[in-house]
Amino acid sequence: MLGDDAYVCAMPTLYDYPFSGNGYKVRLVLRELGIAYEYRALDILKGHTREPWFLAKNPAGQIPVLELDDGACLSESSAILVHVARGTPLFPSDPLSQTRALQWMCFEQSNIDGVISRARFRRAFPDAIPTRPEEFAAWLSEGHRALAVLEGHLSQREFLVDDAFSIADIALYAYVHCADQGGFSLDTYPALRRWLQRVRSRPAHIAIDDVAG
Numbered sequence: 001m002l003g004d005d006a007y008v009c010a011m012p013t014l015y016d017y018p019f020s021g022n023g024y025k026v027r028l029v030l031r032e033l034g035i036a037y038e039y040r041a042l043d044i045l046k047g048h049t050r051e052p053w054f055l056a057k058n059p060a061g062q063i064p065v066l067e068l069d070d071g072a073c074l075s076e077s078s079a080i081l082v083h084v085a086r087g088t089p090l091f092p093s094d095p096l097s098q099t100r101a102l103q104w105m106c107f108e109q110s111n112i113d114g115v116i117s118r119a120r121f122r123r124a125f126p127d128a129i130p131t132r133p134e135e136f137a138a139w140l141s142e143g144h145r146a147l148a149v150l151e152g153h154l155s156q157r158e159f160l161v162d163d164a165f166s167i168a169d170i171a172l173y174a175y176v177h178c179a180d181q182g183g184f185s186l187d188t189y190p191a192l193r194r195w196l197q198r199v200r201s202r203p204a205h206i207a208i209d210d211v212a213g
């Protein structure tokens, strides 16, 4: 499965918050590539990511962080996915296709993370950060616009880039597959649901709450 320039690492450590879709993306790509990892669960609600030892790994105070065996710490889920998948079939080799994959991952960061993920988090932990009804309404409209874009794209193809499963699919799947937890019904997106099923049926697939490593 790994190509010549594939990134190989002895045993990286993933710092994660088990509820996080961003951390889930990293768990999925490591599973796909058969890379074993140490798992360190942190509780963002208890402020673990704002403690000095963790800020030394990621000054932004956010999971996921992937610590490599030489001590280098990588943050930002999209960057971690590219780093780990480069040189493997999960990241296209053609420059234009690479850019297409990055385009979808940027789309996810702008339109899904912070929108669908935020609605999901606030519904799951209503006491953590008080949310006004207008905020939910805005996320609902913004999120459905993004889901409609995905529906249009996926009604023509099986996967997001070149009809081959890639880190772009992993990045988008992470929060879209649990959009219902944020109050988003996927009933009107048949192509999107078929794509979710395609990703879910991959042998390496694990559920978002599977943190076994």
Ligand SMILES: N[C@@H](CCC(=O)N[C@@H](CS)C(=O)NCC(=O)O)C(=O)O
Pocket: 017, 020, 021, 022, 023, 044, 049, 061, 062, 063, 064, 075, 076, 077, 078, 109, 113
């Ligand atoms: N753009 C970042 C977002 C990371 C992020 O939002 N992490 C959240 C959990 S999903 C976090 O650590 N929040 C804790 C905090 O900000 O204090 C990525 O894609 O990795």
